[in-house]
Amino acid sequence: MMSLFWAVVFRDLRLALRHGADTLGAVLFFILTGTLFPLALGPSPDLLRHMAPGIIWVCALLAALLPLDRLFGAELEDGSLDQLLLLGLPPALVALAKITAHWLTTGLPLLIAAVPLAIMLGLPTATLPILLAGLLLGSMVLSLVGGMGASIVLGARRGGVLLPLLVLPLITPALIFGAAAIDAARTGLPWGPDLELLGAFLAGALPLCPLAAGAGLRAAVE
């Protein structure tokens, strides 16, 4: 069963490679919106350094939302979702496989792209590991919660509009703790608790979100 799970993940990775423009779109969006802030706020290093954690986190969240709309939508439209659900995998595992692929093709590149953006905004290099650790957990949470949201709005008209409205409120705790951890590291406060809370959020989302997403997929093909 696990080999079948990874076969679904690899199928999605292969699809993402073939549609390189779509995959890179989220990362480019992330870098572009990030670079807009210095232009809009003015070139004050202090201000940018102060706002950098929030800018990076908000931009990463919005960028990761972009491909969510098509995560299950494309599968539903061309009938592939029927075939995926008939593979013999529980629907929750089908959803988790697609969520894993979403993280590998969106979350992971965002993580890498966050480094140059952080340096550009003047974030002290000592806080970079905290930023990456927080974004690592946060991007996983976003893929999970986002995948759940995407499967719930699947088949709904205007699903693309509904999706951010559903996902963004749910993801705010991750945003708060993730940005707070970097702020704490920057000002010399303990940043451990923030990351631990983020990890707790992930630990809760990991079993629950795929279950809800699987039920959403079942409902979508009915």
Place this chain on the structure above:
Amino acid sequence: MLDDVSLSLDAGEAMLLTGPNGAGKSTLLRVLAGLRRPDGGALLWDGVPIAEDRTAHATRVAYLGHQDALKPSLSVVENLHLFARAGGGDMTAALKAVDLLPLADLPARLLSAGQKRRAALARVLLAQAPLWLLDEPSLGLDANAIVLLGEAIARHRAAGGVVIATTHVPLPLEDVRHLALPGAPDPADRWWDEQSSALSSSDHEGASA
């Protein structure tokens, strides 16, 4: 939409579902596949309700829907790879059976409608499932491919498989049962009456308006 329909099939049997557009043929197939929950009634496999474990039922089903479910950017083999893995079927044999072997490495977007249909049929073969649910399998197929489809179904039945197919046109099947779904009379279904002398078992036919 669909009321008071009952059917049961034994190993090796085939059933054709006919009826006018909108009679519920596709809906019935999706219910049989476990993709859709029936509003009422029961669906048993070897006497066990499939609603108990729909994931287990999924492994017994090879479903050919209206859509071919092929990704345009992937080649035929890449499209089918996952399903060969899941069902354990032999890719070369399946592609040969639908005469797609020369096109195996072509991206699906370059295939014609009939070739895409044949690729979707290859997926049914790869699933190696006892129950084939085919929604208008001959859609877009040329005469040669329809013969191949008939041969594939015959082999599947000879191995003890069950086939339920919806159709609007005659399919090259022997000793097949027929279920006409309720709805307005469809002149297109007359071809069946002309062939029905071969019909032996009508005990499980159930249809009412």
